[in-house]
Amino acid sequence: MDKSAKDPAKIRTMFSTIAPRYDLLNRVLSLGIDRCWRRFAVRQLPKVENARFLDVATGTCDVALEIIKRFPPDTKVVGVDFSEGMLELGKEKVRKAGLQHRIDVRFADVTSLPFEDNIFDASIIAFGIRNVQDYKKGISEMGRVVKSGGRVVILEFTSIQNPFFRVPYRFYITKVLPFIGEIISGKKGAYKYLPSSMLEFPAPEEFKKAIEETGLKDVRYYKLTFGIAAVHVGTK
Numbered sequence: 035m036d037k038s039a040k041d042p043a044k045i046r047t048m049f050s051t052i053a054p055r056y057d058l059l060n061r062v063l064s065l066g067i068d069r070c071w072r073r074f075a076v077r078q079l080p081k082v083e084n085a086r087f088l089d090v091a092t093g094t095c096d097v098a099l100e101i102i103k104r105f106p107p108d109t110k111v112v113g114v115d116f117s118e119g120m121l122e123l124g125k126e127k128v129r130k131a132g133l134q135h136r137i138d139v140r141f142a143d144v145t146s147l148p149f150e151d152n153i154f155d156a157s158i159i160a161f162g163i164r165n166v167q168d169y170k171k172g173i174s175e176m177g178r179v180v181k182s183g184g185r186v187v188i189l190e191f192t193s194i195q196n197p198f199f200r201v202p203y204r205f206y207i208t209k210v211l212p213f214i215g216e217i218i219s220g221k222k223g224a225y226k227y228l229p230s231s232m233l234e235f236p237a238p239e240e241f242k243k244a245i246e247e248t249g250l251k252d253v254r255y256y257k258l259t260f261g262i263a264a265v266h267v268g269t270k
């Protein structure tokens with residue numbers, strides 16, 4: 035993929051364009067499995083009292099809402115994203131759920147987070163990091179704002195390794211997915227970026243090394259659904 039495809043301004047515009055149909059498309063294109071993947075990622079967050087979590091690239095706030103569902107009432111979440119279109123929908127979902135006192139939704143770029151060092155118990159990002167040109171910088175920032183001993187949790191698609199599943203999977207994401215994506219979103223192009231960004235993202239072992247290079251320790255990963263997605267967890 036041409037590096038300019040991940041130009042932050044282009045990425046921001048693309049997500050704002052597809053925002054109105056984003057949740058529906060997620061459910062349809064993943065056959066609903068995306069919810070299980072987010073749930074699994076959220077389970078990797080530490081169980082601490084008065085937890086403060088940062089959901090980076092929160093988009094329409096599905097991860098932030100999942101955290102609130104799974105954690106005790108003293109838990110709070112800050113959700114950040116740099117797409118106004120996605121944030122608007124996220125804020126609306128939080129407002130409808132009556133959770134504004136527990137989920138604070140704000141504008142921020144993952145590569146320069148507007149928070150002091152060591153303030154969150156963990157940071158989490160779901161399906162966001164592959165869109166970040168300098169993803170190591172993003173992971174470093176997610177680590178910087180987390181307390182010592184806290185965690186960084188990353189859910190992302192991976193370049194699938196399983197030889198039996200690889201061919202049908204490639205066919206699905208390069209042919210079927212852009213076709214359905216265009217029909218439902220009514221936008222040409224956005225769903226062409228998705229397959230290439232998914233296929234070109236590093237395999238889990240390589241990505242683990244990149245995370246370690248940012249200074250996080252005890253990095254481990256879990257492959258999900260034949261290795262379509264993976265959750266990496268590192269400790270500060």
Ligand SMILES: C[S@@+](CC[C@H](N)C(=O)[O-])C[C@H]1O[C@@H](n2cnc3c(N)ncnc32)[C@H](O)[C@@H]1O
Binds near residue numbers: 072094095115160165
């Ligand atoms: C595929 S969506 C994922 C949204 C949400 N986390 C979820 O699980 O559905 C990717 C999100 O990453 C955001 N994003 C991409 N690059 C970003 C950056 N550098 N800083 C902040 N948000 C970013 C996009 O605006 C978009 O909302």
